[in-house]
Amino acid sequence: xxxxxxxxxxxxxxxxxxxxxxxxxxxxxxxxxxxxxxxxxxxxxxxxxxxxxxxxxxxxxxxxxxxxxxxxxxxxxxxxxxxxxxxxxxxxxxxxxxxxxxxxxxxxxxxxxxxxxxxxxxxxxxxxxxxxxxxxxxxxxxxxxxxxxxxxxxxxxxxxxxxxxxxxxxxxxxxxxxxxxxxxxxxxxxxxxxxxxxxxxxxxxxxxxxxxxxxxxxxxxxxxxxxxxxxxxxxxxxxxxxxxxxxxxxxxxxxxxxxxxxxxxxxxxxxxxxxxxxxxxxxxxxxxxxxxxxxxxxxxxxxxxxxxxxxxxxxxxxxxxxxxxxxxxxxxxxxxxxxxxxxxxxxxxxxxxxxxxxxxxxxxxxxxxxxxxxxxxxxxxxxxxxxxxxxxxxxxxxxxxxxxxxxxxxxxxxxxxxxx
Amino acid sequence: xxxxxxxxxxxxxxxxxxxxxxxxxxxxxxxxxxxxxxxxxxxxxxxxxxxxxxxxxxxxxxxxxxxxxxxxxxxxxxxxxxxxxxxxxxxxxxxxxxxxxxxxxxxxxxxxxxxxxxxxxxxxxxxxxxxxxxxxxxxxxxxxxxxxxxxxxxxxxxxxxxxxxxxxxxxxxxxxxxxxxxxxxxxxxxxxxxxxxxxxxxxxxxxxxxxxxxxxxxxxxxxxxxxxxxxxxxxxxxxxxxxxxxxxxxxxxxxxxxxxxxxxxxxxxxxxxxxxxxxxxxxxxxxxxxxxxxxxxxxxxxxxxxxxxxxxxxxxxxxxxxxxxxxxxxxxxxxxxxxxxxxxxxxxxxxxxxxxxxxxxxxxxxxxxxxxxxxxxxxxxxxxxxxxxxxxxxxxxxxxxxxxxxxxxxxxxxxxxxxx
Numbered sequence: 001x002x003x004x005x006x007x008x009x010x011x012x013x014x015x016x017x018x019x020x021x022x023x024x025x026x027x028x029x030x031x032x033x034x035x036x037x038x039x040x041x042x043x044x045x046x047x048x049x050x051x052x053x054x055x056x057x058x059x060x061x062x063x064x065x066x067x068x069x070x071x072x073x074x075x076x077x078x079x080x081x082x083x084x085x086x087x088x089x090x091x092x093x094x095x096x097x098x099x100x101x102x103x104x105x106x107x108x109x110x111x112x113x114x115x116x117x118x119x120x121x122x123x124x125x126x127x128x129x130x131x132x133x134x135x136x137x138x139x140x141x142x143x144x145x146x147x148x149x150x151x152x153x154x155x156x157x158x159x160x161x162x163x164x165x166x167x168x169x170x171x172x173x174x175x176x177x178x179x180x181x182x183x184x185x186x187x188x189x190x191x192x193x194x195x196x197x198x199x200x201x202x203x204x205x206x207x208x209x210x211x212x213x214x215x216x217x218x219x220x221x222x223x224x225x226x227x228x229x230x231x232x233x234x235x236x237x238x239x240x241x242x243x244x245x246x247x248x249x250x251x252x253x254x255x256x257x258x259x260x261x262x263x264x265x266x267x268x269x270x271x272x273x274x275x276x277x278x279x280x281x282x283x284x285x286x287x288x289x290x291x292x293x294x295x296x297x298x299x300x301x302x303x304x305x306x307x308x309x310x311x312x313x314x315x316x317x318x319x320x321x322x323x324x325x326x327x328x329x330x331x332x333x334x335x336x337x338x339x340x341x342x343x344x345x346x347x348x349x350x351x352x353x354x355x356x357x358x359x360x361x362x363x364x365x366x367x368x369x370x371x372x373x374x375x376x377x378x379x380x381x382x383x384x385x386x387x388x389x390x391x392x393x394x395x396x397x398x399x400x401x402x403x404x405x406x407x408x409x410x411x412x413x414x415x416x417x418x419x420x
Numbered sequence: 421x422x423x424x425x426x427x428x429x430x431x432x433x434x435x436x437x438x439x440x441x442x443x444x445x446x447x448x449x450x451x452x453x454x455x456x457x458x459x460x461x462x463x464x465x466x467x468x469x470x471x472x473x474x475x476x477x478x479x480x481x482x483x484x485x486x487x488x489x490x491x492x493x494x495x496x497x498x499x500x501x502x503x504x505x506x507x508x509x510x511x512x513x514x515x516x517x518x519x520x521x522x523x524x525x526x527x528x529x530x531x532x533x534x535x536x537x538x539x540x541x542x543x544x545x546x547x548x549x550x551x552x553x554x555x556x557x558x559x560x561x562x563x564x565x566x567x568x569x570x571x572x573x574x575x576x577x578x579x580x581x582x583x584x585x586x587x588x589x590x591x592x593x594x595x596x597x598x599x600x601x602x603x604x605x606x607x608x609x610x611x612x613x614x615x616x617x618x619x620x621x622x623x624x625x626x627x628x629x630x631x632x633x634x635x636x637x638x639x640x641x642x643x644x645x646x647x648x649x650x651x652x653x654x655x656x657x658x659x660x661x662x663x664x665x666x667x668x669x670x671x672x673x674x675x676x677x678x679x680x681x682x683x684x685x686x687x688x689x690x691x692x693x694x695x696x697x698x699x700x701x702x703x704x705x706x707x708x709x710x711x712x713x714x715x716x717x718x719x720x721x722x723x724x725x726x727x728x729x730x731x732x733x734x735x736x737x738x739x740x741x742x743x744x745x746x747x748x749x750x751x752x753x754x755x756x757x758x759x760x761x762x763x764x765x766x767x768x769x770x771x772x773x774x775x776x777x778x779x780x781x782x783x784x785x786x787x788x789x790x791x792x793x794x795x796x797x798x799x800x801x802x803x804x805x806x807x808x809x810x811x812x813x814x815x816x817x818x819x820x821x822x823x824x825x826x827x828x829x830x831x832x833x834x835x836x837x838x839x840x
Contacts, residue, residue: 016473016476016477019477050496053436053496053500054499054500054503056436057436057439057500057503057504057507058503058504058506058507060506060507061503061506061507062502062503062506064513065499065500065502065503065506065513065514066499066503068495068498068499068502068514068516069495069496069499069500069503071495072492072495072496075488075489075491075492075495076470076473076489076492078488079474079485079486079488079489080473080474080477080485080489082482082485082488083474083477083478083481083482083485083486083489084477084478086478086480086481086482086485087477087478087480087481093484093485094485094488096488098518099564099565144519145519
């Protein structure tokens, strides 16, 4: 019999009817003879209410007190799910972060899990008692105060619990039934991927595909935790075919690339519309200018993504283009303005009317020409590329936002990802 | 400088504006140079919402999980109040039951506090940091699980914290400005009592005057904690005159009777309309019949209050009248029915159209004739007494509910309690 960690997000536990539905999924695993730990988020909407109260109390809130207030959301869900499970005849017990304990560092509001001693928890679930664990939270051991992991932290909690109890699998139940080759709302022919590698999932997640939190995928990759993405809205009785060996026509397994026998060159097309482009025109082309531009942005914790530099024909002045999150654009311009004395005179142009399109695939490593095919396909549709950035398994281009859907559909089809 | 415990109930922290008002009261004490621990309840309405969810999850809920869910209410208030205090420049920190820890027994849902080590807490508040403590909850040390004290438990938490930190005073802020000689809604001439003894307050509390929870008064009496009842709705700037020596024209001090120099024979008139009367007619008058009636009621945890037995003229059969809480009446009749075989044949009559009127006063101990005056005054108004029970400092009578207000007004006036 296996040790299974099941994680349910806020929409899956939004009210008592949905909590009952979750309990049926848990009972299914339990009745199959598995040892089960469940990780739950706050009921959808609860965390927002709590955060609003905290902000009303003071926009300059103390992060330790923010954590004490906001962590109550998961505490409520865990208690309610334990009660519902008991009512269904399943022996269950709720566990808060401080009770296990899930130890974190002191970065309140965006803490990282530092240690979980999973032995006692594993012993408990092996007796047949279901452990219902609060996601998103832990305790900072030095001060003994509650710490939360930041938005989406429950995925990370689930993987960390899976590592701690040495689980055979960590199933993440969400409101979608798996990871797709691209957004099905844009490309109706998008296909669910039965398997995807950690590396590909990381690129998908960080590029705006919101199925799994990036940190949870990193943690799963480091500890080789077998992750599965499933939908809590699939009726429990239709999930009898879910077993440890794989998934029968539902969900996506996120796993080591070695396990993926037939690797696609390209596994998916991601896009992000929340990018903004900043071009610094006619800045002096002398050593150190890039540091003088990007240093202050880094100091302000503004994440710069793509960077393109064009040398002017006279060799003395240059244009520098980069992208930031659209939400950070006005702060970016403020920081640049403040640094003008240091950078030297420049003009700045900016636009948040851009989109980033990314082609992702483990197979790229051993397959030449993927980028060239991409550029050619976009050129044939008259789509202008504003910037390019690449990694080992990803090629991203920045284009006019108006062409985003066309670009995604074109590439999805060109790389052979369309469903039959 | 003194150590002060301040307790604020649910209506005093019902929303952020009221929490800000509470913070101003706390800041006033803090700015006066006192060391302050604050005990808070859940925001009014929150606990009811949580209890509703638990009951929806399963009416046969596990009390440990009930506690885990319901305890979140105080946790939210404590964090928010700490944030608001910090925003006002007051160094503050929230503390949950398990963090102090407030240790309780394992009677989840109605736990009793077994131990609080207040040394660390006292050291902290003496540094000038305000401790904001969650009322109503603690932790059961053997299992490490959250335990709640039952409705109104925050008063008890406040007194227990006051005992643990050896506070100079425990101020209970409520939505009324003190303890009155009787309910001012019935008797407009009711007067606020500047002082009242623990014993009198206990009788008042257990007789339905809901200013303080009975257990908190008992605890204060045992440990000789100076309790004060104040209103959180009195503007903080009008409370400059509140100091440790006493109260200037606001509030009520609950204290040792030795401190009350000029004792009234009668301090107050309490009434309770939620009583029900049960008369068992024509039951055999033989040894053990009372045990056979009241044994099963005790087993069913039904609290019997007044008991009156009239022997019939033939000496063989008797009538037995007693009172229970009106809410327990139908359960009481069921228990009697089930015990009929054991009790012997009887008829039963019941009514929840009765009220209990009580006259309370420490002075009664040394003053004869108080009861006689009471019966005479009621008789003069044509009010029939259905049952009587007395203690050292209290005389209670059961009357028709229709006469309750008349009886209270009559007695209030007769004992010289009316305001000039």
